[in-house]
Amino acid sequence: MNTQELEALHILQVYRRTPVVFERGEGAHLFTGEGCKYLDFISGVGVAALGHGHKGLADAIGAQARTLLHTSNLFYHPLQAEVATLLADRTGLDRAFFCNSGAEAVETCLKFARRYWYTQGATTRTKYVAFTHSFHGRTMGALSVTWDDHYRAPFAPLIPNVVFADPTDVAGFDALVDDTTAAIIVEPIQGEGGVRPIPAAMAAAIEAACARTGALLIADEVQSGSGRTGPFLHSQALGLTPDLIALGKALGAGVPVGVAMFSNAVAAAASPGDHGSTYGGNLLACRAALVFLEALSSPALTASMAAASNRLFSGLRAMQRRLPAITDVRGAGLMVGVDLAYDAAPVVAAAFERGLLINRTSTTVVRLLPPYIITTADVDAALPLLEDAIVAGGPAQ
Numbered sequence: 001m002n003t004q005e006l007e008a009l010h011i012l013q014v015y016r017r018t019p020v021v022f023e024r025g026e027g028a029h030l031f032t033g034e035g036c037k038y039l040d041f042i043s044g045v046g047v048a049a050l051g052h053g054h055k056g057l058a059d060a061i062g063a064q065a066r067t068l069l070h071t072s073n074l075f076y077h078p079l080q081a082e083v084a085t086l087l088a089d090r091t092g093l094d095r096a097f098f099c100n101s102g103a104e105a106v107e108t109c110l111k112f113a114r115r116y117w118y119t120q121g122a123t124t125r126t127k128y129v130a131f132t133h134s135f136h137g138r139t140m141g142a143l144s145v146t147w148d149d150h151y152r153a154p155f156a157p158l159i160p161n162v163v164f165a166d167p168t169d170v171a172g173f174d175a176l177v178d179d180t181t182a183a184i185i186v187e188p189i190q191g192e193g194g195v196r197p198i199p200a201a202m203a204a205a206i207e208a209a210c211a212r213t214g215a216l217l218i219a220d221e222v223q224s225g226s227g228r229t230g231p232f233l234h235s236q237a238l239g240l241t242p243d244l245i246a247l248g249k250a251l252g253a254g255v256p257v258g259v260a261m262f263s264n265a266v267a268a269a270a271s272p273g274d275h276g277s278t279y280g281g282n283l284l285a286c287r288a289a290l291v292f293l294e295a296l297s298s299p300a301l302t303a304s305m306a307a308a309s310n311r312l313f314s315g316l317r318a319m320q321r322r323l324p325a326i327t328d329v330r331g332a333g334l335m336v337g338v339d340l341a342y343d344a345a346p347v348v349a350a351a352f353e354r355g356l357l358i359n360r361t362s363t364t365v366v367r368l369l370p371p372y373i374i375t376t377a378d379v380d381a382a383l384p385l386l387e388d389a390i391v392a393g394g395p396a397q
């Protein structure tokens with residue numbers, strides 16, 4: 001039996017996979033066993049930030065595997081503190097908790113927002129204010145602050161005391177935040193919900209609501225963070241000052257890494273035994289994060305990311321002028337959404353047939369999350385393929 005037949009028998013059927021088996025990657029390209037080549041503009045949903053087959057990452061994790069991979073959190077090892085120190089510098093929040101995925105990082109933030117108020121005796125201060133179109137992950141807590149009923153309904157009842165505000169309705173949001181609010185949770189650019197940046201007016205309202213009520217702010221930067229949009233956090237571009245930050249995806253460049261960053265004030269509420277993770281922050285994960293953070297500190301990489309982003313946005317805006325089917329081009333840096341007047345699924349399939357990997361979110365949105373190593377030449381190669389795919393994937397004339 002081939003891979004697809006075996007999977008049909010033995011893998012939980014929760015994914016709609018494109019019928020292709022990738023066996024190798026190099027830079028911004030993926031290859032099948034038969035040698036078919038694809039230009040990767042989704043990077044494993046925003047993860048393979050350094051591209052595929054990155055020599056520095058491969059050498060570092062190979063050497064780490066030969067030295068020591070895992071000790072558990074019963075003991076110290078040298079790398080967690082090293083990563084945490086770099087993240088404190090990058091995020092402005094002093095303390096890290098290491099876990100293995102974005103959802104776990106969000107879960108950690110949700111738990112410790114409540115822990116903070118519990119410690120102060122404010123045991124009824126348990127409400128979370130989230131946003132419509134939010135996506136925070138699939139664990140029960142993260143799902144509870146995820147908006148789309150499609151993800152939620154089969155798993156109800158979820159945790160109580162969650163309300164959703166419309167990111168474009170400041171007055172409605174203000175009415176929801178009060179002195180029973182433990183935390184507001186926001187993706188500075190909503191990813192799965194359709195690459196929707198939080199409007200500046202809402203960012204200001206969030207800051208004001210936190211100041212007015214004392215509610216904590218959780219920034220879910222799992223997709224928008226780790227440098228994808230330019231600054232290390234997209235919160236920084238919006239003027240948000242979170243108390244807790246969830247990170248994941250690109251931070252491990254392909255190795256599973258999740259991190260919750262804490263302000264010292266929230267961290268002070270934590271006691272030994274409150275939380276934990278067997279794998280969290282093991283040497284493999286930390287080594288990968290160190291390679292990623294070092295790569296991101298290279299001015300050459302950030303300059304080439306900015307150049308690729310500018311080329312991508314200007315190319316897409318020019319395409320929008322040619323194709324009325326493109327209703328919006330939005331996002332920042334290398335997190336881009338192209339909203340269409342029709343379902344984007346056939347467009348994604350047409351792009352695949354042309355050798356370009358992209359994906360769809362929020363029904364009508366083509367999402368582009370290319371690896372950070374993408375070049376302007378890669379952008380120039382991708383744009384005509386995407387344009388053809390948008391035309392080919394549209395409704396029959």
Ligand SMILES: Cc1ncc(COP(=O)(O)O)c(C=O)c1O
Nearest residue numbers: 101102103135136137191222223
């Ligand atoms: C904003 C955001 N938060 C959390 C998650 C969940 O991350 P993971 O799939 O690593 O659990 C995602 C994943 O897409 C995400 O985009």
